[in-house]
Amino acid sequence: MKELWDMFLTFCRIGGLTFGGGYAMLPMLQKEVVERQGWATEEELMDYYAIGQCTPGVIAVNTATFIGYKRRGLAGAMCATAGVIFPSLVIITVIAAFIQNFADIPAVQHAFAGIRVAVCALVLGAVIKLWKSGVKNTVGVILFAAAFLATAILGLSPVWTVIAAGLVGVVRWKKEGGKK
Amino acid sequence: MEWMVFVLLFYEFFKAGLFAVGGGLATLPFLYDIAARYDWLSAAVLPDMIAVSESTPGPIGVNMATYAGFNAAGVAGSLTATVALVTPSVLVIICISKFLARFNEKPVVQSVFASLRPAVAGLIAAAGWQVFRVSIFTLERFALTRDLTSLVSLPALLLFIVIFVLMRKLGGHPILYIAGAAVVGIVLGL
Structure with a gap:
């Protein structure tokens, strides 16, 4: 206990x-x-x-x-x-x-307008970090672009992107000989 | 049908917990997806939520689920969303520690993750684009005036460039930049 x-x-x-x-x-x-x-x-x-x-x-x-x-x-x-x-x-x-x-107070609204801009920079920073550690080759660039377009333009649920990218990984593993 | 929102909260956050791989902001694209489909979570509160989640202690995914759950259905909502988010983790980890030793060293697992990482980066970039649209671009104003100069909020764009450069050059904790941006926002009347 x-x-x-x-x-x-x-x-x-x-x-x-x-x-x-x-x-x-x-x-x-x-x-x-x-x-x-x-x-x-x-x-x-x-x-x-x-x-x-x-x-x-x-x-x-x-x-x-x-x-x-x-x-x-x-x-x-x-x-x-x-x-x-x-x-x-x-x-x-x-x-x-x-x-x-407190959301109706104008000063609070201005503060959050500023904060949202900082959030943009934070998210962009996170994406750059992930890009550097995760995107290693052409397939990576294609996966990045496809994931971005599927969500930002087509409005697909991220669930499908995660499943599809996982399947791509399985296919690539098979192609390399499918080591256990 | 008041309880329906709790069923939906549990279902949606369980799904986010099951499919959000990689930690940190990986939960964010799922929140935008939820906001697009239900009226109990508004996309307008998501940027504020990211700021709060980044400036408070605790795992970001848990913070975001708590915040979104509270917005949807108060304290009971925040509990429901958070418990739903962590349930898949607990189940998956228990299975792995029972059955699969050296799980992460298996070639198939490594190959799957080599493909997941760029896709997750793309998903987070798409979520970031949603934040850009409401904080730096002013697409609604542009739609009304059709004037290119009204496409971007200039003070916001300048502030963004300054924060981004400072962050890259100096590093430091995000909370500093969030607090600084809040002060600039009040002073400039953004």
Whole structure:
């Protein structure tokens, strides 16, 4: 019981103190999970993290589930996951309620007009980063363009794009000999 | 049929959790898709939501689901959306840790992800285009006047270039740029 509670609290801290998710969470996970609690070794954490990146869903949640499940089975997975999402639930709900009440004030509207411009720059920055790490060849360029056009112009659900791109990956694997 | 919105919230965010691969902003294209199909989530709130999700602690996908759920149906909505988003993760990870050791080292998995990564980048670019359309381009005004000078909001475009260059040159936390842009927005009356 004590370890489950510790798990919830530790992942609460991780969720509540890291900004930005993704890679920002790794140093925090190292400190809390490896150094403080000794729930996993450095190598295990890197493995969980790598799997978290190539499975669907939020990377931090995937990693938390992995560590929780390895230590304490299903209950551990639930406690770790509940911990990592708890701070978001509280903080974001409060902010969303706050914004709804203040959205009619002109100064707030001007502030958000400015913020939206910053968001454009943030998203473009994220796309450039993903392009550099993910688009390695002509097939990559075609996949990027096809995904963009299917969503921005045709309005297709991203679900189809993800399925189609996954199938392309399977076909390419078969063509290269289909190693197990 | 008030409970219908919760069923839809759960279904849509479960789907987003199942298909959004790669973390970070990968959930964003799914939110635009949801906003296009239902009236309980408006595309107009999504840019603000990204700003809030990036400036608060916690995983961005979870923050966005909580925010969108709250907008759709209050506190119960934020709980429903967030639980739905993480459920596929929990199920998939438990299966993987039970049955598949060294999952990510399998050649087929690596090949699938080599193809998914550029597609996800394209999906996020498409979501980014939606934000551009409402914050820098003024397409509605252009449709009325048919005057090319009314196609772009000039102060917004300049602010965008300044923020983008500073971000690339100096780096630093997004919250700094979001706060700075809010102040500029008030001063310029954007």
